[in-house]
Amino acid sequence: MTKAENNNYPKVSINIPVKEYNSHLDECIRYCQKLDYPDFEIIVLPDESCTLPYSAIKIIPTGAVGPSHKRDIAMKHSKGEILAYLDDDTFPRSDWLKNAIKHFEKPLVAGVGGPAVTPGSDSYLQKASGNVYSSLACSGGLAYRYVPRKSREVDDYPTCNFLVRKEIMEKLGGFDTNFWPGEDTTACLQITKNLGKKIIYSPDVLVYHHRRKLFIPHLKQVWSYALHRGYFVKKFPETSRRPTYFIPTFFVLALIMGLVTAIIYQPFRLFFIVAVAFYFLIMVLENLKWGSPAMVPVVTLGTFFTHIIYGIGFLKGLFSRRLEEE
Numbered sequence: 001m002t003k004a005e006n007n008n009y010p011k012v013s014i015n016i017p018v019k020e021y022n023s024h025l026d027e028c029i030r031y032c033q034k035l036d037y038p039d040f041e042i043i044v045l046p047d048e049s050c051t052l053p054y055s056a057i058k059i060i061p062t063g064a065v066g067p068s069h070k071r072d073i074a075m076k077h078s079k080g081e082i083l084a085y086l087d088d089d090t091f092p093r094s095d096w097l098k099n100a101i102k103h104f105e106k107p108l109v110a111g112v113g114g115p116a117v118t119p120g121s122d123s124y125l126q127k128a129s130g131n132v133y134s135s136l137a138c139s140g141g142l143a144y145r146y147v148p149r150k151s152r153e154v155d156d157y158p159t160c161n162f163l164v165r166k167e168i169m170e171k172l173g174g175f176d177t178n179f180w181p182g183e184d185t186t187a188c189l190q191i192t193k194n195l196g197k198k199i200i201y202s203p204d205v206l207v208y209h210h211r212r213k214l215f216i217p218h219l220k221q222v223w224s225y226a227l228h229r230g231y232f233v234k235k236f237p238e239t240s241r242r243p244t245y246f247i248p249t250f251f252v253l254a255l256i257m258g259l260v261t262a263i264i265y266q267p268f269r270l271f272f273i274v275a276v277a278f279y280f281l282i283m284v285l286e287n288l289k290w291g292s293p294a295m296v297p298v299v300t301l302g303t304f305f306t307h308i309i310y311g312i313g314f315l316k317g318l319f320s321r322r323l324e325e326e
Helices: 023-033 067-077 096-105 124-134 136-145 166-172 183-194 216-235 243-264 266-290 295-318
Strands: 012-017 040-045 057-059 082-086 090-092 109-113 152-154 161-165 198-201 207-209
Touching: 012 023, 012 067, 023 040, 023 090, 040 067, 067 082, 067 166, 082 090, 082 096, 082 166, 096 109, 096 161, 109 183, 124 136, 124 216, 124 295, 136 243, 136 266, 136 295, 161 166, 161 183, 166 183, 183 198, 216 243, 216 295, 243 266, 243 295, 266 295
Parallel strands: 012 040, 012 082, 040 057, 109 198
Antiparallel strands: 082 161, 090 207, 109 161, 152 198
16 A cells, blocks of 8 residues: 555554453454554553553553543543544454544544454353344344444444544543443433534444353343443433333333232233243244354343343432442
């Protein structure tokens, strides 16, 4: 590529917050260095100073602060026009930056995101977690965050795979560092509502994201997501007061009411049993698409417990006066 052609590409600063050096970070950096893009820098933000076995990596120790705070620190040291956010347990496809940058040719586009796909190298239980998230039965209309779907304009997108103009983040004053997870929701809302800019989802802006194993690690993550989303219903209703986020809570309440009614009122028991059986049948049919018979029962149970934990966590967040990080 000639120098003239290089000048057509804006410089990109890839920001990777991390607690400490680990094998996932190592993988992420290796894939970043293979990106088919002429002008980018990699900034790693560990808690404490460390040495990485790579050249031309900018290391900025931050102390024990959250990922959103680390990204704000990175912004001050970034030389790129575009800030590209990755988590340390993600790694990009080689055309990630090229596919994202083309959208910034339109002045109204402030941010670009893409799917975070479960890698083939993940363990059986990690893949099961990824299948839960990718399922329409679990994520509904948000499944495009986990598997490639058609391009669209969005107003809320996670920072595990998100690119944004640096000037836009400077106008926002960075992320709302009080919240994690959820700092991406607040930033996206300000971008689309307050600044009147657009955020584009593009299926070819693809990274791979290692999942947490079913069941406990996965459900802990789901609880955190649900707690913050329930709280955000009151704080940021524009993007959080959507019916799809309430469905798991309605499911939990219906399940409890149905069980109590079935215990007290015997004629209702058959209806309750049939209703629960129909629910699991739908889950099984949905999960047959993964192609592995051994995956079906695990993902089905994972989806059921995800519904339960999300429903309860959402309700707790909804009735919380403040979250711990505030």
